[in-house]
Amino acid sequence: MEAFDADLEGYLRSHERKDLLRFITCGSVDDGKSTLIGRLLYESKMIFEDQLAALAADSRTMGTRGGELDFALLVDGLSAEREQGITIDVAYRFFATEKRKFIVADTPGHEQYTRNMVTGASTADLAVILIDARKGVLTQTRRHSHVVALLGIRRVVLAVNKIDLVDYSSEVFERIERDYREFARRIGLDDVTCIPISAIHGDNVVRRADATRWYRGPTLLEHLETVPVGEDLAARPFRMLVQWVNRPSQDFRGFAGVVVSGGVRVGEAVRILPSGRPSTVARVLVGDTDAQAAVAGQSITLTLTDEIDISRGDVLAAPDAAPPVADQFEATVVWMHEQPLLQGRSYLMKIGTKTVPATVSPIKYKLNVDTLEHVAARTLELNDIGVCALELAQPVVFEPYADSRDLGGFILIDRVSNATVGAGLLRFALRRSQNVHWQALDVDKVARAGLKGQKPCVIWFTGLSGAGKSTIANLVEKRLLALGRHTYLLDGDNVRHGLNKDLGFTDADRVENIRRVAEVARLMVDAGLIVLVSFISPFRSERRMARELLGEGEFLEVFVDTPLDVAEGRDPKGLYKKARRGELRNFTGVDSPYEMPEHPDVRVDTTRLSAEDAAGVILERLGRTGVIDVE
Amino acid sequence: MYSHMQPGERPISLKAVNSLHARLTHLQRLEAEAIHIMREVVAECERPVMLYSIGKDSSVMLHIALKAFHPAPPPFPFLHVDTTWKFREMIAFRDEAARRHGLDLIVHINQEGLASGINPFTHGSNVHTDVMKTQALRQALDRYGFDAAFGGARRDEEKSRAKERIFSIRSAQHRWDPKRQRPELWRVYNTRTRDGESLRVFPLSNWTELDVWQYIYVEQIPIVPLYFARERPVVRRAGTWIMVDDNRMPLEPGETPQSKMVRFRTLGCYPLTGAIESDASSLPDILREMLATTMSERQGRVIDHDQSASMEKKKVEGYF
Numbered sequence: 001m002e003a004f005d006a007d008l009e010g011y012l013r014s015h016e017r018k019d020l021l022r023f024i025t026c027g028s029v030d031d032g033k034s035t036l037i038g039r040l041l042y043e044s045k046m047i048f049e050d051q052l053a054a055l056a057a058d059s060r061t062m063g064t065r066g067g068e069l070d071f072a073l074l075v076d077g078l079s080a081e082r083e084q085g086i087t088i089d090v091a092y093r094f095f096a097t098e099k100r101k102f103i104v105a106d107t108p109g110h111e112q113y114t115r116n117m118v119t120g121a122s123t124a125d126l127a128v129i130l131i132d133a134r135k136g137v138l139t140q141t142r143r144h145s146h147v148v149a150l151l152g153i154r155r156v157v158l159a160v161n162k163i164d165l166v167d168y169s170s171e172v173f174e175r176i177e178r179d180y181r182e183f184a185r186r187i188g189l190d191d192v193t194c195i196p197i198s199a200i201h202g203d204n205v206v207r208r209a210d211a212t213r214w215y216r217g218p219t220l221l222e223h224l225e226t227v228p229v230g231e232d233l234a235a236r237p238f239r240m241l242v243q244w245v246n247r248p249s250q251d252f253r254g255f256a257g258v259v260v261s262g263g264v265r266v267g268e269a270v271r272i273l274p275s276g277r278p279s280t281v282a283r284v285l286v287g288d289t290d291a292q293a294a295v296a297g298q299s300i301t302l303t304l305t306d307e308i309d310i311s312r313g314d315v316l317a318a319p320d321a322a323p324p325v326a327d328q329f330e331a332t333v334v335w336m337h338e339q340p341l342l343q344g345r346s347y348l349m350k351i352g353t354k355t356v357p358a359t360v361s362p363i364k365y366k367l368n369v370d371t372l373e374h375v376a377a378r379t380l381e382l383n384d385i386g387v388c389a390l391e392l393a394q395p396v397v398f399e400p401y402a403d404s405r406d407l408g409g410f411i412l413i414d415r416v417s418n419a420t421v422g423a424g425l426l427r428f429a430l431r432r433s434q435n436v437h438w439q440a441l442d443v444d445k446v447a448r449a450g451l452k453g454q455k456p457c458v459i460w461f462t463g464l465s466g467a468g469k470s471t472i473a474n475l476v477e478k479r480l481l482a483l484g485r486h487t488y489l490l491d492g493d494n495v496r497h498g499l500n501k502d503l504g505f506t507d508a509d510r511v512e513n514i515r516r517v518a519e520v521a522r523l524m525v526d527a528g529l530i531v532l533v534s535f536i537s538p539f540r541s542e543r544r545m546a547r548e549l550l551g552e553g554e555f556l557e558v559f560v561d562t563p564l565d566v567a568e569g570r571d572p573k574g575l576y577k578k579a580r581r582g583e584l585r586n587f588t589g590v591d592s593p594y595e596m597p598e599h600p601d602v603r604v605d606t607t608r609l610s611a612e613d614a615a616g617v618i619l620e621r622l623g624r625t626g627v628i629d630v631e
Numbered sequence: 632m633y634s635h636m637q638p639g640e641r642p643i644s645l646k647a648v649n650s651l652h653a654r655l656t657h658l659q660r661l662e663a664e665a666i667h668i669m670r671e672v673v674a675e676c677e678r679p680v681m682l683y684s685i686g687k688d689s690s691v692m693l694h695i696a697l698k699a700f701h702p703a704p705p706p707f708p709f710l711h712v713d714t715t716w717k718f719r720e721m722i723a724f725r726d727e728a729a730r731r732h733g734l735d736l737i738v739h740i741n742q743e744g745l746a747s748g749i750n751p752f753t754h755g756s757n758v759h760t761d762v763m764k765t766q767a768l769r770q771a772l773d774r775y776g777f778d779a780a781f782g783g784a785r786r787d788e789e790k791s792r793a794k795e796r797i798f799s800i801r802s803a804q805h806r807w808d809p810k811r812q813r814p815e816l817w818r819v820y821n822t823r824t825r826d827g828e829s830l831r832v833f834p835l836s837n838w839t840e841l842d843v844w845q846y847i848y849v850e851q852i853p854i855v856p857l858y859f860a861r862e863r864p865v866v867r868r869a870g871t872w873i874m875v876d877d878n879r880m881p882l883e884p885g886e887t888p889q890s891k892m893v894r895f896r897t898l899g900c901y902p903l904t905g906a907i908e909s910d911a912s913s914l915p916d917i918l919r920e921m922l923a924t925t926m927s928e929r930q931g932r933v934i935d936h937d938q939s940a941s942m943e944k945k946k947v948e949g950y951f
């Protein structure tokens with residue numbers, strides 16, 4: 001780095017030619033990953049003096065090296081994790097040498113964190129797998145290698161660390177190398193470089209070590225600086241994902257996006273997918289300047305010679321090697337959320353710049369990442385990897401993940417919480433789907449509810465006449481509306497004016513009254529709504545019947561608990577008085593029974609709570625069941 | 632004011648690729664990534680905004696936004712949260728940049744904070760920053776209903792930022808909850824929000840300070856002159872040089888501003904931003920100094936001089 005002073009221009013020129021390598025480091029806890037990364041940062045002078053002073057201070061108080069510089073402390077993360085002493089996320093680190101800039105995805109070795117390794121590996125060109133020389137190839141080494149292979153990383157460095165602790169023994173190193181190569185070949189990793197290192201002393205990390213004269217290969221940094229990057233993408237056929245249509249005026253219609261593989265030139269023919277229509281490139285804009293060509297990795301804007309309708313999610317491709325279109329796939333899915341994957345549930349799949357509803361059906365098997373054995377599974381839990389069939393609501397342009405990360409890698413998004421719940425790799429299109437014209441799939445409850453972004457359910461208010469059901473139900477509905485939920489309130493009195501106008505108050509009519517209302521509520525839930533039912537509904541069995549018409553977790557019974565004397569004292573409509581005078585027959589609480597709920601989901605005591613507070617209690621409960629968000 | 636080149640020193644520009652065998656340089660890849668991120672937001676979010684803090688990172692973001700949507704203008708407004716304590720040269724630069732590029736510039740000041748006379752001297756940097764910056768930002772985002780805000784933060788700035796997502800989700804109260812952050816794979820970003828949630832989007836996540844300076848150099852991007860060394864009136868405070876930018880700065884008894892060759896590595900509120908002594912008065916000088924430097928960038932920011940977890944705390948509270 002000192003050389004630049006003499007020749008800044010020369011330095012900048014070489015810097016200008018610098019390229020970028022992204023790699024991931026994986027290792028078990030205590031293999032020395034943090035120490036290695038810390039050393040790379042230190043050796044490449046990415047550590048500044050003030051940071052070094054802080055490091056020295058930290059090393060004295062928190063270090064594991066008896067006060068010596070503990071490089072691992074350079075790369076620790078959020079304070080909560082620091083206290084637990086483990087890293088539980090992906091951290092990105094940066095360093096640069098004269099030849100290259102490096103982005104390191106630092107992922108924890110902890111076994112339950114497949115999610116993080118998959119995330120870190122998804123953008124990496126190369127993986128550095130750490131091994132403790134004393135321990136050799138472990139189950140965890142195999143697990144990390146499987147994930148690396150799955151995510152399509154072809155180049156692996158096996159860093160055999162702590163070589164100082166085995167007396168720099170060539171025998172130990174060679175045995176580990178042999179073991180690993182044999183295993184790696186079996187899982188399809190054949191570009192493996194093995195390097196004996198000591199992260200703590202820096203041996204063969206940046207400087208060649210005297211103690212390992214028997215080792216002829218490159219140091220870790222030499223290897224990282226010279227390994228080829230990006231050439232495989234450049235060699236593949238042209239594909240550009242259309243991100244955004246740029247139409248500032250009538251005379252300009254550009255298609256903005258990333259060239260994900262191959263290259264394109266002005267005047268070349270392209271094919272637009274999924275429509276399949278051909279066209280020719282008129283201009284290639286890189287930023288604000290016209291270029292003759294563009295290559296993989298560039299964000300560009302293209303204009304075509306024809307007026308063709310192209311929108312976000314379309315793909316421009318080389319006409320003689322265009323990617324296929326399909327709507328049913330076999331895919332490997334990595335589950336990334338605490339809530340397990342449910343077969344048959346509709347998720348949003350984002351692949352490239354396209355987002356479509358997708359359903360998993362069925363899960364074929366789960367992978368044991370340690371052994372690659374297939375295990376039967378009906379669901380996928382956090383950190384599980386499974387092979388599934390996927391059914392999309394619309395065909396998408398794709399390539400197998402092994403050929404293209406951009407056209408074969410996707411994420412799954414929960415339609416209600418919007419969380420990224422899974423990631424997937426397309427393996428192949430299922431034969432029945434390819435080139436078949438798309439037909440509308442059955443639109444179901446999940447799809448309708450998903451469109452509204454909510455979890456449909458029935459909130460069933462039961463209680464005496466005058467108990468406060470309608471008042472509270474009204475308040476709850478108002479608050480749901482304010483939260484952007486789609487609701488409907490079925491009120492006993494109103495329904496009796498229309499749908500149930502033919503019914504009286506005999507027990508048989510009361511049963512039929514509730515049956516009809518329950519069926520209507522069920523249809524509304526099917527339509528994706530949150531339905532509030534405010535009916536006296538005096539009988540347990542009809543309330544149970546209503547509950548059974550609905551799915552698990554879709555029925556919330558709210559008991560508006562007001563003692564008879566209180567309700568009668570309020571008597572807002574004068575009905576109790578009429579009933580007492582004998583002008584109304586079969587009035588609940590007077591001459592018709594009310595069966596109190598034994599186990600209501602929510603009970604609100606209106607003698608203690610105001611209607612507002614009662615509504616609050618119900619909303620809080622809805623928050624816990626996931627109908628609304630809890631803050 | 633906008634030319635930092637010395638005679639004979641010409642930048643090597645980010646050339647267009649004219650061959651299918653061209654290999655992209657790291658700056659080209661970083662720029663392409665930032666453009667992709669900005670376009671995703673514009674394509675998927677309803678009401679994005681770019682936070683424009685007038686510093687070098689904002690200058691780079693603006694430059695990239697102009698490229699990303701060319702020939703259309705950037706399809707979003709630019710928001711400057713003005714604490715009223717910014718360097719005067721920053722404000723002049725901001726207005727000039729907005730005029731030159733025809734930007735839709737929104738300047739927001741926390742009027743209640745202003746009315747109650749919040750300032751960094753009487754109330755200290757924490758209260759001042761909280762009221763005039765953190766709360767002000769929340770106010771502005773709420774008032775205009777922005778669902779995505781671009782920020783210029785980089786992962787290399789600070790240890791706790793290394794894990795920050797490129798798309799970082801905030802609750803309706805603008806809180807950052809580490810458990811709700813989404814995994815980011817490939818270049819597939821989940822931009823979905825609901826119920827008042829919003830996104831903070833960091834297109835420069837993978838840039839380092841050196842990348843930023845080199846990009847400014849090769850692309851000849853205008854930056855506030857405060858980054859270049861000049862004689863400036865400064866006083867020594869808490870181990871750093873503070874510039875006396877106007878007469879609101881109370882001087883201690885016997886304290887008189889001295890004139891020193893100084894420059895700034897980051898820009899913020901003048902009473903809270905330390906200058907370094909330097910002779911670097913051009914971009915090549917700065918690069919030269921950068922490459923030989925031994926102090927990291929945040930050193931000059933008085934606000935996060937406490938323990939390194941403080942940035943994380945600020946983020947939980949809704950600081951950008």
Ligand SMILES: Nc1nc2c(ncn2[C@@H]2O[C@H](COP(=O)(O)OP(=O)(O)O)[C@@H](O)[C@H]2O)c(=O)[nH]1
Binds near residue numbers: 033036200201
């Ligand atoms: N002797 C020796 N110790 C090492 C080496 N690399 C790391 N260590 C020590 O091994 C322990 C775990 O290292 P750390 O980097 O925290 O491991 P991580 O959990 O993989 O990040 C620490 O006490 C390190 O100082 C090495 O090459 N040789």
